[in-house]
Amino acid sequence: xxxxxxxxxxxxxxxxxxxxxxxxxxxxxxxxxxxxxxxxxxxxxxxxxxxxxxxxxxxxxxxxxxxxxxxxxxxxxxxxxxxxxxxxxxxxxxxxxxxxxxxxxxxxxxxxxxxxxxxxxxxxxxxxxxxxxxxxxxxxxxxxxxxxxxxxxxxxxxxxxxxxxxxxxxxxxxxxxxxxxxxxxxxxxxxxxxxxxxxxxxxxxxxxxxxxxxxxxxxxxxxxxxxxxxxxxxxxxxxxxxxxxxxxxxx
Amino acid sequence: xxxxxxxxxxxxxxxxxxxxxxxxxxxxxxxxxxxxxxxxxxxxxxxxxxxxxxxxxxxxxxxxxxxxxxxxxxxxxxxxxxxxxxxxxxxxxxxxxxxxxxxxxxxxxxxxxxxxxxxxxxxxxxxxxxxxxxxxxxxxxxxxxxxxxxxxxxxxxxxxxxxxxxxxxxxxxxxxxxxxxxxxxxxxxxxxxxxxxxxxxxxxxxxxxxxxxxxxxxxxxxxxxxxxxxxxxxxxxxxxxxxxxxxxxxx
DNA sequence: ATACATTTTAATGTCTGACATTTAATCTGG
DNA sequence: CCAGATTAAATGTCAGACATTAAAATGTAT
Numbered sequence: 001x002x003x004x005x006x007x008x009x010x011x012x013x014x015x016x017x018x019x020x021x022x023x024x025x026x027x028x029x030x031x032x033x034x035x036x037x038x039x040x041x042x043x044x045x046x047x048x049x050x051x052x053x054x055x056x057x058x059x060x061x062x063x064x065x066x067x068x069x070x071x072x073x074x075x076x077x078x079x080x081x082x083x084x085x086x087x088x089x090x091x092x093x094x095x096x097x098x099x100x101x102x103x104x105x106x107x108x109x110x111x112x113x114x115x116x117x118x119x120x121x122x123x124x125x126x127x128x129x130x131x132x133x134x135x136x137x138x139x140x141x142x143x144x145x146x147x148x149x150x151x152x153x154x155x156x157x158x159x160x161x162x163x164x165x166x167x168x169x170x171x172x173x174x175x176x177x178x179x180x181x182x183x184x185x186x187x188x189x190x191x192x193x194x195x196x197x198x199x200x201x202x203x204x205x206x207x208x209x210x211x212x213x214x215x216x217x218x219x220x221x222x223x224x225x226x227x228x229x230x231x232x233x234x235x236x237x238x239x240x241x242x243x244x245x246x247x248x249x250x251x
Numbered sequence: 252x253x254x255x256x257x258x259x260x261x262x263x264x265x266x267x268x269x270x271x272x273x274x275x276x277x278x279x280x281x282x283x284x285x286x287x288x289x290x291x292x293x294x295x296x297x298x299x300x301x302x303x304x305x306x307x308x309x310x311x312x313x314x315x316x317x318x319x320x321x322x323x324x325x326x327x328x329x330x331x332x333x334x335x336x337x338x339x340x341x342x343x344x345x346x347x348x349x350x351x352x353x354x355x356x357x358x359x360x361x362x363x364x365x366x367x368x369x370x371x372x373x374x375x376x377x378x379x380x381x382x383x384x385x386x387x388x389x390x391x392x393x394x395x396x397x398x399x400x401x402x403x404x405x406x407x408x409x410x411x412x413x414x415x416x417x418x419x420x421x422x423x424x425x426x427x428x429x430x431x432x433x434x435x436x437x438x439x440x441x442x443x444x445x446x447x448x449x450x451x452x453x454x455x456x457x458x459x460x461x462x463x464x465x466x467x468x469x470x471x472x473x474x475x476x477x478x479x480x481x482x483x484x485x486x487x488x489x490x491x492x493x494x495x496x497x498x499x500x501x502x
Numbered sequence: 503a504t505a506c507a508t509t510t511t512a513a514t515g516t517c518t519g520a521c522a523t524t525t526a527a528t529c530t531g532g
Numbered sequence: 533c534c535a536g537a538t539t540a541a542a543t544g545t546c547a548g549a550c551a552t553t554a555a556a557a558t559g560t561a562t
Contacts, residue, residue: 060307067525069525297545320553
């Protein structure tokens, strides 16, 4: 592991890269302890604060964890799916909000991915997954539910569908897509009638999952996608109209 | 933005979280300059090194960039899909290697996601995407190609297929799945005969994409998945046999 | 007045050395 | 043999200094 002190790149970034590469290459294995900060500083011929900045970079990516005390130090972290979820969701959310990704594009991606799970979920879902879906459907029918709570329940429902596929990699990939859309979905005000329609489609999906009918799940997801986009469009239209009225009033 | 100095959590982690939350909430917008390190240190009532560790954490997630000089400082970064790709691939690769995700599970996820793109790609692919696919097929037929180069070309081919769907979110999500599998794929030694079979299937896919025949793409991807898994199994079997022989020799 | 060279300045990058805090291992007395 | 005190080693934090960078301000000559 070496760095170039003459490079224009930050030393801490170079050190972080060197250690990261060693982890990816398998030279440092899970739970292995890195040398102490002082030893690393000595090795790379830099000061301790510089080493610490490098370690914090790695910690931000969940590649290492640190422990204080006598037998403490920095350890290579076993990257867990649960840890990766959070980062994936954060990144996806920011990508959507910063890159003016249209609702349609995000929606299309989400349902395309979800439909990819449909046949697997039909084959493998357990009673647990089904119970979660039914419970969320029931919650979604409760009057007095806020839009945010309705959306959160929607996310849980869809994650149960995805988790039913029994493939951790798929669940991980989809967590980003589904949850990242939540802020966009929260912009939609769900009327009693639209909630009723969504709950009906959710019920169809749950029934199809119970019957292990992949084609039916797929078809219903297509319907749900179309309806979601329709709702979003009406929101956009209403907002534009409101803005126009306001404009008219000021003029 | 406040932190709790009595918490057991690192101050730098708390500060990073506070700033990250502000970015996510939109309180800090793209290209906006953060206060200088000295000002942040003053605001949070900590020392400059502590602030710097926090900023390095954010930089590791591409949430900010720093610039030196008179008008320098830390700026909120516009998170680009390209920047996110790299992190996504690193994370996915480590998840697969550290969590003993079986080849079958990863393979299943990859092809499920890819098949989700098939109908969109059939509808939207441009001549460019098609040209890339044809070029990679040609490369894959060249004799003397290393296994690594063959795999790299395979990745490029599949990414062209995915990019053909014309949905950035899908491309982003899939980049992780496809590229993360490359290390696993590199373990497979491709015989002349297996390469021939793969190239034939790739050609079928390219033909179907050209004809905008979604069903045909889907069907061929199913075949390719089955063949890939078959190849992987034979590799595993061969390796187990070799290990058994070695065991026998030592005994 | 303008173009170019120089100086200033404000910021990040880095270093040194110190102290605080945490935690496990070790020592010590009952 | 065990419980408490001590020690040691590591990370966490701080203070202050200097190095480096790059833009802006200033000065100067044409």
